[in-house]
Amino acid sequence: MLELAVLGLLHEAPMHGYELRKQLHARLGSLRAFSWGSVYPTLRRLQRAGLIAERDPESAAAGAVRPTWGRRGRRVYEITAEGKDRLDELLAEAGPQACDDESFGVHLAFFSRTPAEVRMRILEGRRRRVEERRDGLRTTMTRAGEQIDRYTRELHRIGLDTTEREVRWLNELIDHERSLGQAATPEHRPEHPDRPVGPSG
Amino acid sequence: MLELAVLGLLHEAPMHGYELRKQLHARLGSLRAFSWGSVYPTLRRLQRAGLIAERDPESAAAGAVRPTWGRRGRRVYEITAEGKDRLDELLAEAGPQACDDESFGVHLAFFSRTPAEVRMRILEGRRRRVEERRDGLRTTMTRAGEQIDRYTRELHRIGLDTTEREVRWLNELIDHERSLGQAATPEHRPEHPDRPVGPSG
DNA sequence: CGTCGATGTATCGGCGCGATATGGTGGGAC
């Protein structure tokens, strides 16, 4: 997950670890807060894998905005050609595993770089996931009914409300995506204006 | 975290792992879905720590609802005296670490067994946490404004909406708790009908 | 009679968290 986030961010501009985490927080709106214990090992891992490279500090100091800036180590990383390939791969393969809470936010944050059909797949997968959670919540609330304690019921209530809202929000996003797709390829437009999800759910 | 959940559930009734996870899902409304890879090692850990004990399968078979039920292993666990002490300890100590998304749901699910003042602490800590996230979201949205791409903005929008709702919900819960506390000690009631949060936010 | 799905227990690799250590830098207190 962090692999995607780091690669996606470094694809836009070279950065050092600290700055990278700040950018990450700005992007993800603290929906997903990666810690130092995650980002630095990931940086090492990606560097070892050849997906990112450490920019030479001397050349960086020569061409940097601030000429004399010793600071300390300040390792600046940039994405490599293999890294870009890997990023494209990660963005394109994004299957049903991109639907859980953690992954979805990260994927959405890099949606502008994601192929349109993959966007649809992620969005619909996410909707399916949230709908399942919502239905489970509804079943529990009606079936268990009054015998559960107040706090659990409140927990379910807010959860149900949140999931219902997210489904509506996802529907809006999907409709928007679909209209974009229709505009681009008007010859093969689907018949269903509503969601064409299978009857298995 | 699972330690609290398992102990709390086994305090109500002895169970085997499979049933335990099902109960857990029913309680947490799939807000927090623990996997097999979590619950079984936790069971082992708690058993080794002496907080839970494996009920003798023969006596269980003798007194069980279904007499001849070989199945396979079907290890039924029950909480021990030390386990109950540990549960009380976990419920009582619950400090600021009980405010992140994962922990909060679990704690709330066992609120009826939690001391009133700890309930307040958890609720207010959680509110503070969510308010911080909300404020961060607001700042990002107004400051970064129009230069971020559409999807990230949507992500922030839904995040802001959700956090605002959760704060309102928490305020309701806190007011309810406070009214309970007032009923118990009516002499020291606060002046503010709204939330008496400091001006730091 | 085969096999498919649900029940049930268990392990493994690995990601990411939280705590923690270390030290350079600039600004405010006194």
Added chain:
DNA sequence: GTCCCACCATATCGCGCCGATACATCGACG
């Protein structure tokens, strides 16, 4: 003038938990 604190910046370690996976048993269905 110097002392301390907050911020910048990098790094490590243990461990909780996840996802995949394997395996065993039982009932049902064809």
